[in-house]
Amino acid sequence: MNDRVPLGKVGKLDITAEPSAAGGFLLLWAVFSFLGAKLFRLRPGAAATGGLLAATLHFVAEMWHQLGHARAAEQTGYPMEGVHLWGVLGTSVYPASEPELPPQIHVERALGGPRASAALTIAAGILAALVRPFSRLAFMIASIFALENSLIFTIGAFLPLPFLETDGTTLQRYRAAHRKRMVVIQE
Numbered sequence: 398m399n400d401r402v403p404l405g406k407v408g409k410l411d412i413t414a415e416p417s418a419a420g421g422f423l424l425l426w427a428v429f430s431f432l433g434a435k436l437f438r439l440r441p442g443a444a445a446t447g448g449l450l451a452a453t454l455h456f457v458a459e460m461w462h463q464l465g466h467a468r469a470a471e472q473t474g475y476p477m478e479g480v481h482l483w484g485v486l487g488t489s490v491y492p493a494s495e496p497e498l499p500p501q502i503h504v505e506r507a508l509g510g511p512r513a514s515a516a517l518t519i520a521a522g523i524l525a526a527l528v529r530p531f532s533r534l535a536f537m538i539a540s541i542f543a544l545e546n547s548l549i550f551t552i553g554a555f556l557p558l559p560f561l562e563t564d565g566t567t568l569q570r571y572r573a574a575h576r577k578r579m580v581v582i583q584e
């Protein structure tokens with residue numbers, strides 16, 4: 398097992414991180430600063446400040462997404478225990494002692510994250526439009542936040558990737574299982 402550094406609690410959730418999350422943060426800071434300079438045409442100092450805030454907000458978006466999963470999990474009666482951060486992403490942690498759950502529970506818990514991120518995308522998009530006339534720096538930060546919430550945490554979460562367990566992977570697996578069960582019951 399990889400190193401798990403405890404970071405404290407958010408509500409009932411235990412937050413842990415791999416050291417790679419620090420690297421992920423620095424990588425995002427660099428990438429977003431570059432975007433700030435090239436795409437949003439900010440001066441280097443402003444671009445680096447914007448990059449730092451955008452990288453911080455990336456993890457806010459990740460936690461918001463995870464809290465969406467946690468809320469959905471709570472409602473199913475099979476709550477989440479925590480969030481484990483690694484690289485630039487995070488994984489929902491469920492109790493190891495969990496019994497075999499009906500596919501529908503897995504589906505509902507998986508949908509909670511992207512649903513929360515979709516709502517935050519709309520709020521961030523509106524904010525980006527509002528600040529645009531006033532500050533290029535604020536526009537940069539809000540735009541990156543809106544794009545991340547939509548492309549990574551809403552649309553991206555649904556993509557079943559071959560090298561990564563995403564919400565899409567879970568949905569594909571359990572929706573198929575759910576359908577199969579339905580067929581068996583019908584027969």
Ligand SMILES: [Zn+2]
Pocket residue numbers: 462466507510511554564
């Ligand atoms: Zn998710």
